[in-house]
Amino acid sequence: MIVSIFLLVIGAAIVLCLIRLIKGPTATDRAVALDTVTTVTTALLVILALVFKRYIYLDVALVYAVLMFIGSVAIARFLEKGI
Amino acid sequence: MEESLEQILELSLTLLMLGGAVCACVFKDLLNAVIAAAFVSLMAAILFYFLQAPDVAMAEASIGAALTTAIFVIAIKKTKRVEEE
Amino acid sequence: MHIAGMIAIGIGVLFLFLGSFGIVRLPDVYNRLQAGTKCTTFGCLFAVLGVGIVEPAWFWKALLVSLFVLLTNPISNHALGRAAKKSGVPLWDGSVVDKSRDFPSYANTEKL
Amino acid sequence: MVERIFKKSTTRVRIFLYLFILLTLVWMALTSTLHWQELTAGVLISFILSLFLSKSYVGLGLPTPTVKTLSFLLIYIASLFKEIIKANIDVAYRVVHPKMPIRPGIVVVKTELKQDLAKLMLANSITLTPGTFTLDIAGDKLLIHWINVSTQDEEKATQAIALKFEKHLKRVFS
Incomplete structure (x- = not known):
């Protein structure tokens, strides 16, 4: 029961990040929103693993936590040298 | 978890994904479009997770x-950043 | 054990929400980065460790996930902040001081 | 001459042993079982990896791990956690407060640390602590975005932001 409240709060957090992703005046704002939504998603995946009671689902969160950082660093590298 | 809550979450995730996809089509700055596309695939991964397919999600x-x-990003660097009418 | 883990997850989720709220509310990129880094790292840490406490058999893997988040999240946010400063994103109008002109690699970026 | 070679080889062996234990612990956390097949595979792989990695560890100029260094590292991590909790309550207060009491600005801070890894750890801990965010490092200076600027002087800013971690990190990397 209480887990469903947590899931709804996390859903609200993702909606807020989407608002910043649509509004953000510069590309950096949007990249920050994407980075935040990545971290929120990692927490969401771990909590969903608890809901479904499957140990193997934690691996997906692990892969997320390691690989998402590549996308952010690629965007940051581009912005540094670009316009 | 109750059946209805799961359906509500799936529906809202689909709507979020739709919002991101519309953004990816509308933005004129191609870097912003790439960021919106990354958001869409993030949501798609969670959706696969909901449908009990963790390998596809990974x-x-x-x-x-x-x-x-x-x-x-590498492709944008080789070409132009802003789309023209 | 179950209740303690649930309280930890609750604290984590609350801070994740506050971080996202800060992303929407604060005025410029640098302030948003502040909220986005601190609150989300801490919230993710607490949520993941809370799951590890609720299911004791999962604890070690949860610890590994939280360790990776703790290592990678500040680095990627630091890269974004540096990119913002180098590409000349202006500071908020209410900012007090900008000392970045003293810094060798920023001498020729645009002012404020 | 012989003595020097012996001394060098003992530090090398020590680094190898620490890396081996660390990698085996990570493997055990990843698999989370004590089955003998998993353990054998893990021990073999971490043996080979630490053979190669100990060579590059010496080349990077990192501190040799001893019991003293590791205990200082633990003290540093404990103080870091205390600061992280303070930071989050601070930022949450600033975000939720209806008037947003922020006075942002960019200041310069000096550090006395020499090694690259020490500077990286200092920058990471500054990022995670109350109201400060590292933007760039060049030489011995750090560019920092501060959400509530209380002083514009370089010395005072150093004292307020960096000193509490620097004294721990100096002991770890001495």
């Missing part, structure tokens, strides 16, 4: 969000 996460973003 592939979607690693390829869709990390690798595709890097490749698109």
